[in-house]
Amino acid sequence: MVASSNHNGQGRKFSLTPEVSQLGATSWVPLVEDEVTQSFAYYYDYDSSNDNEGKAPAFASQADLDRWFRELHPFNYETNSSDGNAKQHEIAWTGASYKGEVLLRKTSWCVFDEACKCVYGYSDTWQPIAQSARMKKVIAEITEAINCVILGNVNGGHTTSPAFDCCNLNYYPRGGGVGFHADDEFLFDGLRRPVRIVSLSLTSPPSDKGSARKFQVRRKREDEDGNTAQKKHNHDVIEVMLKHGDLMTMEGYFQKHYLHSVWPGDSKEYMDHPHTQGERINLTWRTIVQHLDGSQECMGKICPLAAAVK
Numbered sequence: 001m002v003a004s005s006n007h008n009g010q011g012r013k014f015s016l017t018p019e020v021s022q023l024g025a026t027s028w029v030p031l032v033e034d035e036v037t038q039s040f041a042y043y044y045d046y047d048s049s050n051d052n053e054g055k056a057p058a059f060a061s062q063a064d065l066d067r068w069f070r071e072l073h074p075f076n077y078e079t080n081s082s083d084g085n086a087k088q089h090e091i092a093w094t095g096a097s098y099k100g101e102v103l104l105r106k107t108s109w110c111v112f113d114e115a116c117k118c119v120y121g122y123s124d125t126w127q128p129i130a131q132s133a134r135m136k137k138v139i140a141e142i143t144e145a146i147n148c149v150i151l152g153n154v155n156g157g158h159t160t161s162p163a164f165d166c167c168n169l170n171y172y173p174r175g176g177g178v179g180f181h182a183d184d185e186f187l188f189d190g191l192r193r194p195v196r197i198v199s200l201s202l203t204s205p206p207s208d209k210g211s212a213r214k215f216q217v218r219r220k221r222e223d224e225d226g227n228t229a230q231k232k233h234n235h236d237v238i239e240v241m242l243k244h245g246d247l248m249t250m251e252g253y254f255q256k257h258y259l260h261s262v263w264p265g266d267s268k269e270y271m272d273h274p275h276t277q278g279e280r281i282n283l284t285w286r287t288i289v290q291h292l293d294g295s296q297e298c299m300g301k302i303c304p305l306a307a308a309v310k
């Protein structure tokens with residue numbers, strides 16, 4: 001089921017859409033527009049945005065997308081820090097685990113401020129900061145393209161939202177997904193303030209041969225929501241296929257009230273399913289609003305920028 005509203009989004013408090021409207025009037029599709037909880041998610045279909053003549057070109061050419069996928073692919077970065085032997089300056093992709101079990105997907109965590117030493121921790125994974133100069137160069141190029149469309153107008157326009165200063169990457173091999181979760185970690189403070197997260201999907205060609213992945217969202221249940229959710233609310237899963245070049249946003253209090261996943265989650269049982277045959281790389285840009293401060297919540301980890309609260 002795809003839930004959307006006819007509401008055109010004007011006047012929403014937390015939204016990228018008006019700011020990127022030069023991408024094409026029909027480009028951003030609402031996935032969640034929940035005014036009650038101020039939770040929003042939008043989807044940008046690269047193919048349909050690119051097809052229409054007369055529209056401004058998308059943020060990247062097909063050739064750029066293909067090259068980014070190739071250049072970010074873990075195949076190029078033999079060293080994996082999860083083996084314990086990675087040289088510090090080579091850290092690129094790292095293994096991810098949940099409850100002690102190694103998952104199919106790999107992750108990479110990139111911060112844009114050299115002075116920031118925040119590692120990214122969730123479930124039982126603490127991701128080190130990517131150090132590979134080659135990888136950081138590709139991410140910087142993609143970030144610039146994204147910033148141009150997302151934040152480019154902002155600086156010349158009205159929005160005072162802080163720029164993205166970090167990027168989390170996931171590599172999904174055949175069979176891989178990520179289970180339902182919220183990006184509600186300390187760094188982003190999304191349980192207490194509005195957060196804006198933007199993601200880009202890159203897939204192995206061709207997109208229709210199982211490399212596109214089904215992105216799913218649903219309301220948190222009462223017990224997952226710190227008791228703020230209504231007793232009777234919709235637990236239906238809302239989903240969209242994310243293909244090569246597609247963008248997603250999660251905005252406002254989305255991380256407080258909703259969960260998201262990439263099917264088939266953390267299960268390893270769908271290796272042969274037609275929807276998981278290809279590979280996908282996803283980049284999500286975020287803003288660190290509080291750096292690791294040595295507290296218990298941060299497992300004692302501390303970043304020199306901890307005092308600099310945005």
Ligand SMILES: O=C(O)CCC(=O)C(=O)O
Binds near residue numbers: 169
């Ligand atoms: O791969 C995706 O689309 C989602 C990734 C994600 O949820 C995350 O990086 O936290």
Ligand SMILES: [Fe+2]
Binds near residue numbers: 182183
């Ligand atoms: Fe996430």
